[in-house]
Amino acid sequence: xxxxxxxxxxxxxxxxxxxxxxxxxxxxxxxxxxxxxxxxxxxxxxxxxxxxxxxxxxxxxxxxxxxxxxxxxxxxxxxxxxxxxxxxxxxxxxxxxxxxxxxxxxxxxxxxxxxxxxxxxxxxxxxxxxxxxxxxxxxxxxxxxxxxxxxxxxxxxxxxxxxxxxxxxxxxxxxxxxxxxxxxxxxxxxxxxxxxxxxxxxxxxxxxxxxxxxxxxxxxxxxxxxxxxxxxxxxxxxxxxxxxxxxxxxxxxxxxxxxxxxxxxxxxxxxxxxxxxxxxxxxxxxxxxxxxxxxxxxxxxxxxxxxxxxxxxxxxxxxxxxxxxxxxxxxxxxxxxxxxxxxx
Amino acid sequence: xxxxxxxxxxxxxxxxxxxxxxxxxxxxxxxxxxxxxxxxxxxxxxxxxxxxxxxxxxxxxxxxxxxxxxxxxxxxxxxxxxxxxxxxxxxxxxxxxxxxxxxxxxxxxxxxxxxxxxxxxxxxxxxxxxxxxxxxxxxxxxxxxxxxxxxxxxxxxxxxxxxxxxxxxxxxxxxxxxxxxxxxxxxxxxxxxxxxxxxxxxxxxxxxxxxxxxxxxxxxxxxxxxxxxxxxxxxxxxxxxxxxxxxxxxxxxxxxxxxxxxxxxxxxxxxxxxxxxxxxxxxxxxxxxxxxxxxxxxxxxxxxxxxxxxxxxxxxxxxxxxxxxxxxxxxxxxxxxxxxxxxx
DNA sequence: CTGAAAGCGCTTACAG
DNA sequence: CTGAAAGCGCTTACAG
Numbered sequence: 045x046x047x048x049x050x051x052x053x054x055x056x057x058x059x060x061x062x063x064x065x066x067x068x069x070x071x072x073x074x075x076x077x078x079x080x081x082x083x084x085x086x087x088x089x090x091x092x093x094x095x096x097x098x099x100x101x102x103x104x105x106x107x108x109x110x111x112x113x114x115x116x117x118x119x120x121x122x123x124x125x126x127x128x129x130x131x132x133x134x135x136x137x138x139x140x141x142x143x144x145x146x147x148x149x150x151x152x153x154x155x156x157x158x159x160x161x162x163x164x165x166x167x168x169x170x171x172x173x174x175x176x177x178x179x180x181x182x183x184x185x186x187x188x189x190x191x192x193x194x195x196x197x198x199x200x201x202x203x204x205x206x207x208x209x210x211x212x213x214x215x216x217x218x219x220x221x222x223x224x225x226x227x228x229x230x231x232x233x234x235x236x237x238x239x240x241x242x243x244x245x246x247x248x249x250x251x252x253x254x255x256x257x258x259x260x261x262x263x264x265x266x267x268x269x270x271x272x273x274x275x276x277x278x279x280x281x282x283x284x285x286x287x288x289x290x291x292x293x294x295x296x297x298x299x300x301x302x303x304x305x306x307x308x309x310x311x312x313x314x315x316x317x318x319x320x321x322x323x324x325x326x327x328x329x330x331x332x333x334x335x336x337x338x339x340x341x342x343x344x345x346x347x348x349x350x351x352x353x354x355x356x357x358x359x360x361x362x363x364x365x366x367x368x369x370x371x372x373x374x375x376x377x378x379x380x381x382x383x384x385x386x387x388x
Numbered sequence: 389x390x391x392x393x394x395x396x397x398x399x400x401x402x403x404x405x406x407x408x409x410x411x412x413x414x415x416x417x418x419x420x421x422x423x424x425x426x427x428x429x430x431x432x433x434x435x436x437x438x439x440x441x442x443x444x445x446x447x448x449x450x451x452x453x454x455x456x457x458x459x460x461x462x463x464x465x466x467x468x469x470x471x472x473x474x475x476x477x478x479x480x481x482x483x484x485x486x487x488x489x490x491x492x493x494x495x496x497x498x499x500x501x502x503x504x505x506x507x508x509x510x511x512x513x514x515x516x517x518x519x520x521x522x523x524x525x526x527x528x529x530x531x532x533x534x535x536x537x538x539x540x541x542x543x544x545x546x547x548x549x550x551x552x553x554x555x556x557x558x559x560x561x562x563x564x565x566x567x568x569x570x571x572x573x574x575x576x577x578x579x580x581x582x583x584x585x586x587x588x589x590x591x592x593x594x595x596x597x598x599x600x601x602x603x604x605x606x607x608x609x610x611x612x613x614x615x616x617x618x619x620x621x622x623x624x625x626x627x628x629x630x631x632x633x634x635x636x637x638x639x640x641x642x643x644x645x646x647x648x649x650x651x652x653x654x655x656x657x658x659x660x661x662x663x664x665x666x667x668x669x670x671x672x673x674x675x676x677x678x679x680x681x682x683x684x685x686x687x688x689x690x691x692x693x694x695x696x697x698x699x700x701x702x703x704x705x706x707x708x709x710x711x712x713x714x715x716x717x718x719x720x721x722x723x724x725x726x727x728x729x730x731x732x
Numbered sequence: 733c734t735g736a737a738a739g740c741g742c743t744t745a746c747a748g
Numbered sequence: 749c750t751g752a753a754a755g756c757g758c759t760t761a762c763a764g
Contacts, residue, residue: 096510101741445757
């Protein structure tokens with residue numbers, strides 16, 4: 045960052061303090077071997093010249109990078125700045141967790157189709173990867189296997205699956221779906237539509253669907269496949285899916301959207317068709333993004349604990365890097381009641 | 389990222405291809421000197437062993453880092469995951485712009501009070517810094533001067549001020565304020581309250597205030613200091629400021645909030661006091677965050693072009709790094725009409 | 733066109 | 749407690 049002739053190195057400090065460069069390094073690394081007086085002289089020199097260790101060199105020597113890479117990928121959209129707000133909240137908590145752990149965080153947006161595995165791991169730019177983003181799991185899975193084969197340390201945010209390559213931290217989507225199902229049942233709703241892909245391609249959404257179904261089954265009911273419409277996590281998809289649902293002409297009294305973005309789009313479509321929420325149709329989302337508080341009516345949704353999630357992702361990745369024991373884990377989901385489902 | 393014994397280096401490639409390590413490096417850097425046949429052999433070896441260049445070593449040798457650091461700081465709140473959505477949008481566009489320019493992006497959240505200048509620049513972790521965040525400019529200014537003195541390359545997002553240390557890219561806040569003022573006047577509003585700090589401590593907010601004032605002055609009116617209440621960019625501050633405004637008992641027919649977050653808080657306070665928006669009071673914000681579309685009524689606000697902003701920040705920083713000419717610049721503001729101000 | 737060698741700025745056994 | 753030296757994995761003048 046400085047002009048080249050200015051750049052202060054540990055040798056300059058050594059000269060100024062009248063010691064060897066090795067001793068400067070020892071002081072800077074808090075070695076207990078150094079004499080108190082020597083240490084003081086070195087520290088004074090460091091302050092005087094405003095020196096700080098060159099991390100590139102230090103990391104090269106230590107065979108580490110001191111950096112974690114966060115790869116945020118989005119499947120369909122490459123639309124600038126329209127990142128799912130939920131992931132942005134995750135990004136915030138991951139950044140803080142990494143900083144607390146003494147790691148820098150490299151952030152990169154990727155297309156799911158990109159060749160992201162070699163880039164960070166292989167080039168030693170990062171000690172480990174955090175993968176964030178929903179996409180078609182079945183096409184994504186192969187890349188995870190490549191990462192594993194390559195010896196890359198990584199943790200993925202998403203559904204915890206039995207035979208998955210690598211580890212993941214995720215919300216208990218099954219439980220979240222069940223909470224929504226039970227809530228809607230308690231409100232007297234019976235014909236619950238689901239907006240979102242519900243297949244093994246999108247395990248997070250699928251679990252939400254199945255959780256809701258489980259709640260219905262416990263009451264002797266079941267989700268009706270005729271009321272399920274595919275949608276990815278975007279407002280436009282939610283809008284389109286809700287319109288498609290209405291066009292089907294099947295009666296429904298509730299909409300469970302696989303994400304808040306989908307729910308927001310659905311709210312718009314419902315309003316356009318004169319369907320009153322929550323009087324005629326209950327609507328629930330998933331994620332509790334900031335905008336969920338401001339929709340009309342305010343959206344009942346399932347909150348994932350992003351703050352713990354970030355900490356847990358970093359924690360697990362660090363365990364992997366340090367060779368300690370590490371395992372996939374699920375975080376509890378929490379129902380957030382607002383107005384879009386109606387009074388209990 | 390690999391276990392140590394596995395790590396492939398350029399020497400392994402050299403052995404396999406039967407050339408010197410220097411030649412491998414030449415091939416990887418696209419040197420025109422290399423014989424076609426030799427190049428092919430090396431490339432085959434690279435593929436076979438799945439090699440990629442160790443960027444730490446390469447950067448050390450080249451005396452660069454290939455990395456830009458984005459320092460996002462927030463003044464009052466250290467509250468997890470409650471980052472201003474506007475900055476998150478900026479983060480998205482900066483990340484993409486950095487990637488397009490071939491730079492990695494290191495992201496870090498900082499407290500304004502932290503000692504952030506030495507950390508990235510001095511330690512050669514980044515070739516340049518992008519500073520993002522509003523805070524008390526007067527206390528912040530000293531740090532900028534330290535960066536300049538230190539020879540650090542940086543670009544700041546914020547107001548372009550005449551005598552500022554370093555460069556900045558910012559929205560034309562004065563113009564944005566003027567647009568709001570003119571719009572409110574056109575709606576017949578005369579007593580416009582301003583929620584947000586309006587002093588040299590917060591130049592962005594101050595410019596928005598002065599822009600609005602300029603519009604009033606052009607009509608022979610002026611902002612009334614009795615209707616200005618300090619607030620930082622948060623919903624809570626906006627709520628508190630609007631309550632304080634109401635408590636003052638001075639009549640007002642419009643609220644210009646210095647940011648959307650403030651506006652959203654104000655909307656809540658106004659609703660609680662039974663003041664109808666937009667019938668009795670017009671409300672306008674600034675930033676056009678995603679949630680602005682979902683408030684009731686939807687928020688009229690001023691959009692900043694985050695997408696160009698990110699590109700321009702990166703562009704300017706790279707010019708600085710390459711020693712080219714670089715200058716502060718302002719981006720135009722754009723009024724986004726929704727329902728919170730009423731019909732024109 | 734290619735190789736041997738120096739050097740980027742550190743850390744840490746190895747001697748003393 | 750301290751110094752001289754090796755080495756992390758590259759890039760690039762310098763010779764040939």
